[in-house]
Structures are given as structure tokens and as C-alpha cells.
Amino acid sequence: MNKKGSDIQNRTLGGRSMAQPKAAGELNAVQLETDLLKRWTDEKTFQASIDVRRNGAPFIFLEGPPTANGKPGIHHVVARTYKDLVCRWKAMEGFLVERKGGWDTHGLPVEIEVQKRLDLMSNEAIEAFGMAEFNQACRESVWTYEAAWREMTERMAYWVDLDNPYVTLDNDYVESAWWALKQMFDKGLLYRGHKVLPFCPQTGTSYSSHEVALGYKEVEEPSVYVKFKLTDDNASILAWTTTPWTLPGNVGLAVGPEVTYVRCRVKEAAGEHWEGAGGADVGEEVILAKDLMKEVLRHHVDIVDEFPGADLVGRSYEPLFPGAVPKGDSMTAWTVLEADWVTTTDGTGVVHTAVMYGEDDYNLGMEAGLPAHHTVDMDGSFVTGTHPELDGRYVKACDETIISLLSSPGGTNGKGPESGLLYREKAYAHDYPHCWRTDHPLLYYAMDSWFVRMTAVKENLLKFNDQVEWAPDWVGEGRFGEWLRNVKDWAISRERYWGTPLPVWRSESGEMKCVGSIKELQEEVAKAVAAGIANPDCTDDVDLHRPIVDGFTLLSDSGEVMHREPFVMDCWFDSGCASFAQWHHPFENEEVFNASFPVDYICEGVDQTRGWFYTLLAVSTTVFDQPAYKRCLSLGLILDAEGKKMSKSRGNIVDPWDHFNREGADATRWYMVTAGAPWNPMKFDPNGVRETYAKMFLTLWNVYKFHADYAALDAFDPEASSIPVAQRPALDRWVLSRLATVANDYHENFVNWQFHKAGRDLEDFVVNDLSNWYVRRSRRRLWDEADSNDKRSCQHTLHEVLLTVCRLVAPVAPFMVDEIHRNLTGASVHTAPWPAGVPGSLEGATSDAWDEAAAKATASLPPTDPELEATMALVRELAEAGRRIRIDGNRRQRLPCAQGWIVAGPELSEFHDLLAEELNVEAILVENDLDRFQRIELAPNFRALAPKARSSVNEVAQAIRAAEDPEALLQAIRAGGAEVLGVTVEESDVEVKRVERPGFAAQTVDVPGADGASLHVSLVLDMNDSPALLSKGMARDITRRVQAQRKAMDLELEATIDLEVWVVNGPAMEEADEAWVAAETRCAGCVFHPESSTPPEGAETFEVDGTTVHFTVA
């Protein structure tokens, strides 16, 4: 402690080699990070980190493109951290990891945003505004938050090329997407259909199932039981629906042919508990499934008849809303049909069928020849002619009207809605899909649509999915696999404006042409023009968006005029093309594409399972007959500290900048990675970030600072000298061994996607092993001004440990470790090799195969010494045991003990000095007579004992434990087995435990030995006092208080003081101890006053063990 602070500056002024560390300053994490960002930009460090691996095997990462028309949040930081860390890690392993950015720019979210801003909440409004203008507004809106995204991306140090990103609205990208569609078209996988789809009247568009999945909400709605009056019989069939608005469209009733139905007659009026509208008269007859009578009927009835559903088939009934649906030439309208999917789990066992508003309804209607007529318009209102009270009204607003119409008993003969046809209404709670953008309930609606025949490639989807390495595996096997096993044809067309246009032209008679490139479009346009069809120019840079592409009119093979199908693509299709469209395949970059497909690694939130994870695979399977990616990390959702999902509407979004500006991006990233497994939902706790900063980064910084300051002071140059590890002191060999062990585990955990475990272990190493033990125990070694071997050894060791720690941390938290690495070596950590080896740089290596042994040989880790690690663990245990003994014996730490004995255990003489210091004892002795301080205990070994003792194992175990003379029992056992309660106990059935004898100031610690067996080592302290010990202890107490006072007075380290001390009622101070106090506290003058003199007013005072001490510092 005799270094002068100013020396640190003075001595470093001379010529410093690149690798010669300079002193570290105080830590300002945010400043450090922002300074480094500048430096990375100036020095093009990202590019350098790629270039230095130019000859490595490629590892291909594909960025899932975010939409830049929303502000980035903390969940984006999480995803980007995992993307970044894997890329950085693989790069350090010697792989060439290029990272192209990407932006998703099409789709409904963009349109909705613009519609809101321009107040264009319907398709009519958009078209009146002008499609070209609208799309221009969309094109601009896409970049609203690009700057915010860029800032966040850079600040968090997500290394990705944002200057040459792929952008889904670019002509090149769209052209590749067109090409992909044409492949599907040519393979017969793209088809035009008429299908019932979930449809949002507000946005005027239908949704694919993965979009519908985003909007399920539980709602309570009125459901109704309706009486359908048979035309040729005085009875009604009861049917149930949760969507009263589909009733005007009713054209059929479906029954299960095998289901048993009953005809019953109402016996008496309903009781008083009747709720809501509807009812039935006494004597009225209704028909429904027998199983559901109890559930449905609210009257006492007599069963008149019982029959299978087949008996009902073909019978006709009165339309509910006569005239709402024209009968046309249908022979089956308003008759009973059979359908095998009808069950008796809900309703009445009779399914009301409105052809246009349900998938089953539609299929049944087509099969049975029911009239396909819409009673509802695309805007969600009833068409004129449905009923005077309903025409033109939004269907969801008509529930009450329909119920009241059906329950008013005004009509006659059961014809028309006002005929008392409502039997009952019942509130019904269920999950119903809502528009994920506007929150409006979706209507199932039969409409024109284009599909990709995913059902035709299901086997391949499953096969390719099996080839993907999923993390966690259950997402691939379970959730994603299940989705694929139930795959449906992909409805990819949207009746929208802003998106990749569907490149299909179609004639009135149904001839079709799918255009796969700009060149092809030009050729087709030329053909049409040659045939006399007027067309605008189709230049090489024609904008491939609406309304431009709508302006082209083509010619069919038979000479008919063809117009473009007025759809754009599902924007998920766009991003699903990313693996090849980012390279404008197949029009350009053939080599790049060939070398990078399929990609090695993608990573997104688990919510992309049905989104991007699926569409990437769907497109690659249909177009290339290959999987698109080899590894997929599926991240858990991010929740707030209460475990609630973060959402704008809840207002519990965490702003990443709060942490970037407080604890820094390092701490934020490290926290997110160590908080839990990547696939588990993460509760984001702002306090956790702070804790990470305080523990991990502050500690690391201080270790570094300790090393750097003395390295600078001593002009330490790691390259100027070297000391083989084997020749270094045990403490050094120990920390290096620990380092290697931790690094190997760290790497193993990375390989298994267990980044959280890796990080936790490394943090534990830095805080406990490195800072709290190695540095603490080594401090005095560096205080030595002489150029000793021991000091150099410590410096080399610290240097090496820090470098390896930096390299391990770098992928996760890239800032501070770069600062440290740069100062220690002159080079960025991001161009450094991965400590566990650099397989990517090996000749012939690929992203997933390399010579394991050759890779190991490239590792840069010190040797491990498990025995030494175990020994040191014991030493640390003993040091802690010493403190426990002192607590138990009420003896303060600063009061030395004359001696301490170590009983049993391995040879520790190498660490006796260290232990003496830690324990504050004058001498460490080894006690060879174990029985002097220890006795034995026997513990049963259940694994061995259980098979022999069976059900009496507990009694036997208890007997062994409670043996009055365990020593004798053990001897008997060793002599060939002892009978305990009829069981022969052998040596392998018991564990011998040595513990301290009662009555001594002792503790026994239990540590695993090198050979796996348990070691029982005791520490005994001599608790007797002597005048010399008391004097020494007092000297230490005084020193400690004076040092505290120096600190409180804010004195320079090298400042000298004048000290005066008055000890009242204390031990006689020995001269040597007084001198020691003076030296430790840097006294110019030091006076110990006799007890008779009186201390001045204002002297510092403290009390210890009944002694009062006063002192003054000047």
C-alpha cells in the first residue's frame, strides 16, 4: 500500500507498447459505451470483425424483418440480443457471419396506420382518395420509425448491415416474390377458390388463419333456439345458433343420420324461472336430439315419438324470412339434410345452415345444391330485401331486432319471422375471432380468394421440419409440428391496396396467366399491344405495385382480354420469401444465394411459429422442395415485472432507453440473457438490470482496474516476459484452472442453447472466484514495488484471465469487454478468437461439420487441475469455518488466535500462510491424531441398503445413525459385516462421517474430494488469550479505525498524519504493535498516551471488548 497515486500517471508517460495496459479510470458505463460506439464507427469494427474471418466457413444468419412503422420496444431488444450473440459467437469461432438487415414494408398494419392518419376508414374512402396517393402514403409511412429503429439497433450494439438491407417493397424483392408465385402456379399449387373466410367488414379484408389466431377474444353473445315449422306437419324442428344474423340466410337444417331425435309435446306452461324472450304453447310439438332435451327444453313435455335423424332427412320447413333468399332452381332449399359431423355436444343436434357464412355450411350447401345467396354485404350490413327492419343495418347490431322479430307472436301459420318462432334465448360465452387490427368481430363470409395448396405438400413440410434443430425442441415437435399436421391451404390473397400484387391475369372465361418477372410482363404487354390492346409503357423500372400493375391488360392464349386479379399478397408471404428474395434470386447474386440457402440460423419470438417460421418453410417447401433454415431459436414472450404481457394498450411497455441511459446496454443485455432460458417467458424486472450492473459489470471493471492500474504503474508488458503456468504459485494455477473449467462449461452451454446457464456460471466466476478470492488474496502481491517473480506471475495471470473472460462475455455484452480487451492487447475483442476454439477457420469446415479434435487444438485455455480446484474449495471452506467458530465463540475477527489446527484432509501446507492470514491465527498446525478433535458418525447409504433391508430400511438406518458406539459398530462392519436388526451391514452400506468433538472451538466442513469421496475436515481454533495477542488485536482495531478516519477525511493515499492515541482500560500495548500501527497508517508522528492523561475534546472514540480508545488524526 505504499504506492503513490500520482506515480501511476508519471510512470506511464514513457513509450508504451500496444499491448502495455494503461491505467483504468473510474467507471461510467454509459459514457464508455457511447464512446466505443463512435470508435466502432470510425474504425469500422463490425466490418473488420467480418473481414478477419473472410476465409472462414460461412455461417448464414437470416434477419426476420421488422416493420419500421412502429416504435421498437424492449421485446425487440431481447430478440436482437439473441440474434446478435449467436452471430458474434459464431464469428469468434472463426465463421464468416454476414448479417444483412431487412424491413417488412407491406401489409395491413401499414394500411391501417395510414387509414387512421388520413381518416379513410373504408375501401370507398381509399378509392375516392386515390389508390396511387394512398399507396404513396403507405410507402412513406413505412419509414416513420426507421430512425428510432436504427438508433436502438446501434445503441444496443446489434451488429447488422442496415445500409444494405432487403426491403420487401423494392421492385427486386417483389420480382423475386412473383417468381416464387409462378413456381407455385406452374406446379399447380396456386389456385383460385371460393371459400368461407374470416372477414373484417371494417378493413374489408379476409384473414389467413395465422392472422385470425392473433385476435381470439372471449365474448358473451345472445344465442337463440329457433323453431323451424315443418310444412306438412304440425311440429317444429329446434335449431340453435350463436349468430342470429345468419338466420335470414338460413336455407337448410342439418341432422346427424345416426343421432336419435325425439318429437315431444309441451305438457304445461313454463315455470317462473324462464328468462329472456321466446316460448311455446301447451300442446305445441318440437323435434330435437334426445340427448339434449334436458339441456334445451324449459317445459315439461311428453315424448311422442323417437327416431333416427335419417327419418327427418328430406322434410321441408317454412323459411324464417320468406323472400330473403331466392329459391332459384334449388330442389333442396329449406329441407332437412344429413351431415355426419353433426354432434350432440351443443345446441339441439340440429344445425342451422346458412350457406355463405360458415365453412361447413358452405361445403354442405355446395354438395346438396342449396342456393348460394348473400344476405349480407361486404360492408357487413344486410342486403336490401332481407327484411324491412334489417335492410342496410350492420349485422352485429341486429341481434336484438332479430330476437324481437322472432318472438313477436303476430303472424299466422308459422310463416314469417313474426310468428313466435323463437323458443328460447341464452347468453353464450365463447372465444370468437376478432380483427387483430381493429378489434371488430370477424364474420365468416364466402368470398373469392387465392390459395396455396399446402395440403399437397404436408408430408414434405413435416419431413423438413424434422431436419430443423429447434430450441427448444418441443416447439418444433409440439406446437409447430401440430400446426403442420393440421395444415390447411394458405389463403394468400387480400382485397387490399398496399402489398405485393398477385401477378395473375385472368379472362372472363377463366383463362389465366401468372407472370414471374418484369421481363415476362413486358413481353406479355407487348403481345397485347400488338393485338391492339392499349397499354401504358412497361419499362424496366416499372413500379410493381397497384395501381400501376392494374393498368396492364394482357391477352390470353385464345385471344381474350385478361385483367389482373385485384388482390395483393398476404404480407407474410413477402417475409416468407426472405431467404431468396433478399438476394433477388434468381435474377442476380446466384453465387451468394447458392452459398447461403438454406440458412443456418433464425431467431424470433415464439409468436412467429405460425408467422414467419411457418411462411419461410411454406415457401421454401413449395418453391425449392427444401427447408429454409437449419436452426431456429424460438424466444419466450416478454412480460412486465407482474407477469403481464407487455402491450401498448396496457401501457406497461418498458422503454429500453431507460436502461441504455442508466445501466448501459451491456447490463441490459446480460440481464436479459441470464434472467432465464431464452424460450421461457421473461418477467422483465428493471431492478434486475441494476443488480446485473452492480454485480457483474462493476466487479469486472474493478478487477480490471486493479490489474490495469498496477500494470501501468509497473510498466507491465505481457509480451516482454512470460512465466509458464506450472511455475506460478498455486493461487494463480488455481484461478487459471477455474477459468478453463468455467470456459469449457460456458461453451458447452452455448452449444446447447443454454445461454442463461453459461452467463450465470461465468458471472459467479467473476464475482466469487476472480474478484472475491483471487484478487482479494493477491492484492498485497502487487503492492510489492520490487520486480518479483511472484508479482509478474500475478500480473500475467490476471492478464490472461481477463482476456479470456472478455472473449467469453463479448457475444452477450460487447462493450466493456472491448474496452478492457483493447487496453490490454491493443486489439478489439470482436476480432479475437473464441477461447474454446475456432472451428470455423479450419480447412474444409462447414457451418455444421468440422474436425472436433482439430478444433479443440485451437482453443486458448490454460490447463485444468481438478485436484487443485478441489483443494482450494476446501481452503475457502475452512476460512469460512473460521469465521463461524469466532461467531460461536464470541471472539472478534481482529483479535488473533495463537494457533489453529487442521484435522484430516489433504496436505495443505502450500496454503497455510494464506489460511493463517484469513483466519487471523499466529500459526497453523496439522493435527495427525484425528481422534483428538474428531469423532465419527455413521450414516446409512440408502441406495446400497434399501435392496437388502427392504421395508425395514428406515429402522435399520435409524439404528445405524443412533448407534451408541459408532466406532465399535464400524469396526464390526469392517471385520466382515455387522447384524443390525437382522440385516447384514457391510462397509458399502454406510458412510463414515467425521465431525468435530463437542467442547472444542471447532467446525467440520464437508467437501467433495478429488476422487469423488467426501472429505470431512475440521478446523480447531485456540481461543485462549495472552497479553501479546490482546496487544496485537488492539493494534489492529486501532489501525482499522484510523484508516476509516483517513478515508472520512478524504486524505490522499500517500498523505502522512500525526496520530495520538489514548487507550482506556485496555491491554498493555507492546512497542512493536505501536510501531506497526504507525507504519500501517503512514504516521509522521505517533504518540500512545499513558492511561492517566486525558484526551482532548472532539477526539474520535470507539469501544471494543470493554476497552475505550480515543484518538486524533492531524
Added chain:
RNA sequence: GCGCGGGUGGCUUAGUCGGUUAGAGCACCCGGCUGAUAACCGGGAGGUCGCAGGUUCAAGUCCUGCCUCGCGCACCA
């Protein structure tokens, strides 16, 4: 409703092949240590390991049922 993943002191979590004392961190209390650290060390309090059964000599761990949270699925007419 079906599928997947959770539920361990106030909070965040570890817990391997089932093995008898469920382990950490934060926060709290007491004590100690400290001229690098926002730390560190020792002790204390705090747990019916979601609930109920079952298998077993032995269950946080395996089985069954249920409750609950999250996510996903869906032709609920």
C-alpha cells in the same frame, strides 16, 4: 374443449438417475470484514415445493385427477 409450458419463502429462481437437512440471489434483521468495488463474509427469520390421491422403504422429482397462470389450436353450429 384439445395440445404445449409453468406454479418451489415477500420477489427472482436452482434442483441431475426418486435417497432422507430443498440450494442460491434480492429485500429484511443481527454480527463481522474492508484504503479497489454500488461490494464481501458469518448468522437469523422466512418453504405444508399449486391441491388431492396413488406408486415406493423413500416423492419437489414418477403416475392419476383437479385448481391456476401463460401460450397455442378451433367446423363449437
